[in-house]
Amino acid sequence: METQTIKNTDKATKTTEYISGSEAIVRCLIEEGVKILYGYPGGAIMPVYDELYKYQDKIHHVLTRHEQGATHSAQGYARISGEVGVAMATSGPGATNLITGIADAQIDSTPMVCITGQVFSHLLGSDAFQETDIVGISTPVTKWNCQVTKAEDIPEAIAKAFYIARSGRPGPVLIDITKDAQIEKFDFSYEKCTKVRSYVPIPKTVEGSLEAAAKLINEAKKPLVVWGQGVILGKAEEAFKAVIEKAGIPAAWTILGASAIPTKHPLNVGMVGMHGNYAPNVLTNECDVLIAIGMRFDDRVTGKLDEYATQAKVIHFEIDPAEVNKNVKADVAVLGDAKATLEAVLPLINSNSHSEWHQKFKDLYAIEYEKVIKDDLHPTKEGLTMGEVLKEINIQSKGNAAIVSDVGQHQMIACRYAEFNKTKSNITSGGLGTMGFGLPAAIGAKMAAPEREVVSISGDGGYQMTIQELGTIFQQKAAVKVVVLNNDFLGMVRQWQQLFFEKRYASTEMINPNFVAIAEGYYIKARKVTKREDLAEAVKEMMESKEAYFLEVCVEKEGNVFPMIPTGASVSDVRLE
């Protein structure tokens, strides 16, 4: 392997300016439309921070309290805006602290560009102070990464980074820039990247696949759509809605697909997967045609693969060819951009209603309502449930809030019960299941969409993994509503211990601090609710607050999330209790 080539932009004749690499970095970010970036300074990135000081009228740097917070905030920003989120850190520990957020963005296809400072190039590989091989470390969790050791390579590297991060199936990109490259001066000009040889962001739709898909859909008696985040990432919400409405197909969502169509849409039959709704899980193994759109058949969705929809013909609308046949064999693969392929298939499909088939979903929903939902949302026993907190938030927000959840029981409850009217409203860590994601992601989401109500919902465990970001909320005056559903347990692990480890609660009970005092220590208005009669009023107070607000709700200690598909079981073996 020889030297790095980043010659992918078409160089036009442009006027150049003689500036430093670090100024070039900031100028490149501005050229890419970056208005906010999240980061944490340190020795190897200081020249860039010095330039940010100069350009602070154009680009707002958010000092998070930990680099992990910077990546999650950038993710939250990206997920609600559909734009690339940007995070910056110094070399060594600064760079390695980004890794969790990068891995999370990779598995959830979130467009993100991370810029890390690196030691001087002559020190590379010498175990210099704060030197890590961040390119090597981040390789398996980035869509693309590279190291820049010369100032003149910076513009092309950054242009390429943004293009790759946002195109095709989006993902995180990391650029590591040595300190000498930041200091060195060169003739700067910038050209956006529109193409990278060897990279095909959107695969060609195979000829005949749309017709084959339409034929299967038209002949189906019991079709089921399972859609994922690809619908949202591909801006295909309208086309998607048009297709399911014309064909009258019940549609269920994966956790990251939530909010692409309104929760109350009549064809929306709920969530699939481990803690998904009863009807779509059971009927996955009864449908005759399964239409997967922008989803990747994650094991949390499919359960036991050998018994997943084996009776069904499978149509897979997908942008990433590597996902086709990876877990579930597709009878028809419709490769391409979700919006384009769904628009193209629309005229080929017949109008239908499938009313008998819909009734099956309604019947199973009635069972789930009686056994699970009623007690979650309208409990009669003493302890507060997580579900009733969500119900109050729905009432107050009228379904217009963006819900940013952390990872655990509360996340499943939030995703099951939050009502969404608008797309890009469910921001959560899906594939990686990163505890600590919620609070910093909510900061990014609020800053990207200040006009929207952003409610962060965490458990007491995940909240304490990034609790320091309350400092960022305070400093940025980010009017995030922070809800902690406190059961003094790592609830999801405890639930598994109860069900599968004979109630041996090994290291899952948490002795928690005074959360209200901590929030107030950060000058954030705070309140704690322990009784049902105080809940509605407290949620109302929180939602009406113009500033950030912290609400702790003490919920029942040993509440469980049902329905549940135990690991290794079939989707149709979903348990209701």
Add this chain to the structure above:
Amino acid sequence: MSTEKQLFTISVYTENNIGLLNRISAIFQRRHINIESLNISPSEIEGVAKFTIVVNMIEENVKKIIGQIEKQVEVIKAYYHDLDEIIYQISGLFKIKSELLFEERQIQNIIKESNARIVTVNKEFFVLEKSGKKEEIIELYNELSPFGIMQYTRSGLIAISKDEMKISTLLETYNN
């Protein structure tokens, strides 16, 4: 499609960039797949590198691996072949004491019959080179071994497909 494990040769055409070896090898490492042999060299196209990777896997999983490899931004195209679909060579080098060349007549016969080539000879040692199939090189090793081999090494497999791999045409479409 066979569900038996067999040797497959994976040819990957890539941009010639730092870090790509790490990216591609990580795909195998992550899935706990042992790489039997790996060779990277320039290809027939300027600036395009070619990886030749030999793995022992079932075909269905090779297909999935190809998908993951092609997903990498700097990979132009990846193919897989079974051994019947390629023309391939492996090279072995043997370092042997020079005195044996003169004292053991049988060694001269072995060299002649195996079509091995003497690369260099000096007072202390001589070096034999043998290219061919892996079995041929192992056979030569077994024949020479009783006399004492000072050093032995074998290259990765390099291969050329019998079918055309239209990389230049593909690159033209990328460039347009």
